[in-house]
Amino acid sequence: xxxxxxxxxxxxxxxxxxxxxxxxxxxxxxxxxxxxxxxxxxxxxxxxxxxxxxxxxxxxxxxxxxxxxxxxxxxxxxxxxxxxxxxxxxxxxxxxxxxxxxxxxxxxxxxxxxxxxxxxxxxxxxxxxxxxxxxxxxxxxxxxxxxxxxxxxxxxxxxxxxxxxxxxxxxxxxxxxxxxxxxxxxxxxxxxxxxxxxxxxxxxxxxxxxxxxxxxxxxxxxxxxxxxxxxxxxxxxxxxxxxxxxxxxxxxxxxxxxxxxxxxxxxxxxxxxxxxxxxxxxxxxxxxxxxxxxxxxxxxxxxxxxxxxxxxxxxxxxxxxxxxxxxxxxxxxxxxxxxxxxxxxxxxxxxxxxxxxxxxxxxxxxxxxxxxxxx
Amino acid sequence: xxxxxxxxxxxxxxxxxxxxxxxxxxxxxxxxxxxxxxxxxxxxxxxxxxxxxxxxxxxxxxxxxxxxxxxxxxxxxxxxxxxxxxxxxxxxxxxxxxxxxxxxxxxxxxxxxxxxxxxxxxxxxxxxxxxxxxxxxxxxxxxxxxxxxxxxxxxxxxxxxxxxxxxxxxxxxxxxxxxxxxxxxxxxxxxxxxxxxxxxxxxxxxxxxxxxxxxxxxxxxxxxxxxxxxxxxxxxxxxxxxxxxxxxxxxxxxxxxxxxxxx
Numbered sequence: 045x046x047x048x049x050x051x052x053x054x055x056x057x058x059x060x061x062x063x064x065x066x067x068x069x070x071x072x073x074x075x076x077x078x079x080x081x082x083x084x085x086x087x088x089x090x091x092x093x094x095x096x097x098x099x100x101x102x103x104x105x106x107x108x109x110x111x112x113x114x115x116x117x118x119x120x121x122x123x124x125x126x127x128x129x130x131x132x133x134x135x136x137x138x139x140x141x142x143x144x145x146x147x148x149x150x151x152x153x154x155x156x157x158x159x160x161x162x163x164x165x166x167x168x169x170x171x172x173x174x175x176x177x178x179x180x181x182x183x184x185x186x187x188x189x190x191x192x193x194x195x196x197x198x199x200x201x202x203x204x205x206x207x208x209x210x211x212x213x214x215x216x217x218x219x220x221x222x223x224x225x226x227x228x229x230x231x232x233x234x235x236x237x238x239x240x241x242x243x244x245x246x247x248x249x250x251x252x253x254x255x256x257x258x259x260x261x262x263x264x265x266x267x268x269x270x271x272x273x274x275x276x277x278x279x280x281x282x283x284x285x286x287x288x289x290x291x292x293x294x295x296x297x298x299x300x301x302x303x304x305x306x307x308x309x310x311x312x313x314x315x316x317x318x319x320x321x322x323x324x325x326x327x328x329x330x331x332x333x334x335x336x337x338x339x340x341x342x343x344x345x346x347x348x349x350x351x352x353x354x355x356x357x358x359x360x361x362x363x364x365x366x367x368x369x370x371x372x373x374x375x376x377x378x379x380x381x382x383x384x385x386x387x388x389x390x391x392x393x394x395x396x397x398x399x400x401x402x403x404x405x406x407x408x409x410x411x412x413x414x415x416x417x418x419x
Numbered sequence: 420x421x422x423x424x425x426x427x428x429x430x431x432x433x434x435x436x437x438x439x440x441x442x443x444x445x446x447x448x449x450x451x452x453x454x455x456x457x458x459x460x461x462x463x464x465x466x467x468x469x470x471x472x473x474x475x476x477x478x479x480x481x482x483x484x485x486x487x488x489x490x491x492x493x494x495x496x497x498x499x500x501x502x503x504x505x506x507x508x509x510x511x512x513x514x515x516x517x518x519x520x521x522x523x524x525x526x527x528x529x530x531x532x533x534x535x536x537x538x539x540x541x542x543x544x545x546x547x548x549x550x551x552x553x554x555x556x557x558x559x560x561x562x563x564x565x566x567x568x569x570x571x572x573x574x575x576x577x578x579x580x581x582x583x584x585x586x587x588x589x590x591x592x593x594x595x596x597x598x599x600x601x602x603x604x605x606x607x608x609x610x611x612x613x614x615x616x617x618x619x620x621x622x623x624x625x626x627x628x629x630x631x632x633x634x635x636x637x638x639x640x641x642x643x644x645x646x647x648x649x650x651x652x653x654x655x656x657x658x659x660x661x662x663x664x665x666x667x668x669x670x671x672x673x674x675x676x677x678x679x680x681x682x
Contacts (some may be wrong), residue, residue: 269539271524275517282515287503287532
């Protein structure tokens with residue numbers, strides 16, 4: 045019991061400061077943004093927060109595990125479609141009524157068997173996590189056991205996301221192909237997706253989920269497992285010849301990233317534009333997700349969150365001012381980060397912090413630095 | 420060849436080992452016995468197949484033929500991590516440590532190799548006895564909180580040996596542990612290996628003749644994938660004309676090479 049209590053008491057100064065930062069950021073998201081942003085901007089911010097959850101997973105798999113996951117759109121899409129199907133059924137009063145697009149297309153007589161279970165909100169929500177995690181576990185086991193890594197792994201994941209998008213586009217009668225699944229009226233747990241007051245509640249829920257996901261991910265990276273993940277990234281053979289299964293270690297990180305992408309996708313359809321279509325799951329969105337994390341600092345969880353939110357905010361601002369320039373800006377940003385700041389925003393923050401603290405006291409040790417990088 | 424008594428325990432027994440890399444026989448019918456608690460050296464010119472033999476024992480390379488018995492258990496076909504858990508540890512030619520982690524974390528990961536995944540997901544609190552002992556044995560206590568990437572070449576080798584000592588292996592395979600080291604570093608490495616030898620059996624691949632003279636119980640010489648001279652004492656190996664020839668054949672004498680290696 046005492047060790048349980050002790051585990052909540054920070055052991056050193058850097059731990060206190062990271063806790064203070066966490067509380068400050070939580071206040072910013074939970075109170076400052078809702079008071080400051082308009083209804084529509086807050087709803088948009090909610091969708092960025094769901095992206096941040098996806099980014100956490102990429103920071104774990106890529107930043108810490110060295111696996112460049114270029115196909116997170118696949119897992120994001122699976123999560124989003126699971127919940128999207130539920131929403132489309134709610135819109136028409138639940139099964140056995142057909143979702144609107146099926147009635148319009150006149151393609152189905154009765155509700156397809158695939159859709160049936162998604163009438164249940166708990167089934168839809170758990171499937172949004174379980175399906176991506178299971179798929180990633182199977183794929184990961186096959187991929188890592190055959191020692192596929194580096195660029196080959198990256199290309200493979202990218203191809204999977206591309207194939208998934210093509211599969212969706214080809215399935216017009218079942219999941220509405222290119223148009224995807226969208227609702228103009230729907231609700232979950234009595235919260236309307238289109239009422240500003242309810243949207244604010246959904247925003248708060250999404251932020252809290254991000255907070256929990258961050259704390260759990262942080263715990264994971266600080267554990268021995270987290271150290272092993274770094275070890276696999278840097279010297280996989282050494283890990284194997286210490287008696288560990290490198291495959292198992294990598295599969296866990298890959299599946300965790302897939303699960304977080306699924307959670308992000310599931311929440312994504314509840315906020316923002318309330319649509320999931322092949323356009324948000326294919327190769328380009330998957331690469332965009334990696335760009336957020338590269339900008340934020342690939343190994344840092346806090347950096348991944350900051351990257352996802354800042355890059356998307358910048359995209360919104362720049363696109364609304366001058367739509368034709370955003371892609372150039374994004375490209376320049378990515379090249380700039382890769383060339384001049386490989387540790388991204390998180391690296392810049394650490395550098396600044398060290399400059400400030402070294403002026404006060406020069407006792408910053410390299411261990412506290414690595415601990416911060418992991419957080 | 421000396422007549423071997425029957426009663427001595429062979430910890431590692433290799434018979435007819437063969438490795439074929441696309442038609443090139445890197446190892447060609449090698450027999451090798453490593454006795455319990457000895458320090459056995461495996462020497463030979465570059466490309467003799469010494470490291471490939473070690474790779475086969477640890478499961479890194481799959482042999483095309485032959486048998487590898489460890490404690491009377493066949494190792495062929497076993498996975499690398501399963502072989503480690505049977506009690507076989509190895510180092511690599513270029514010290515392989517986790518550069519982004521601290522010395523203490525490196526040792527801790529090595530010591531935790533039998534933990535379940537669930538236990539690994541818990542945070543480390545403090546250090547175990549095995550880690551403390553390894554820090555002391557390797558003389559790395561002062562740098563325990565430093566990142567391994569910042570260590571000198573010698574310190575990295577000691578750290579790697581320390582990591583393996585944490586695992587309490589029965590057989591330790593060392594691949595050129597003193598290559599590229601200064602004379603002082605060699606002496607310290609020798610002391611560490613001597614300490615290691617008190618706890619487990621050691622099979623060491625090495626070029627350094629001076630080092631060999633000081634630490635080897637028995638020596639096996641390889642050349643071009645074959646055994647040139649089966650396990651013998653250091654004096655017997657040095658007196659062997661064929662052994663001298665393969666070194667002279669490459670343009671240098673065995674003593675000369677030893678001198679060059681130790682400077």
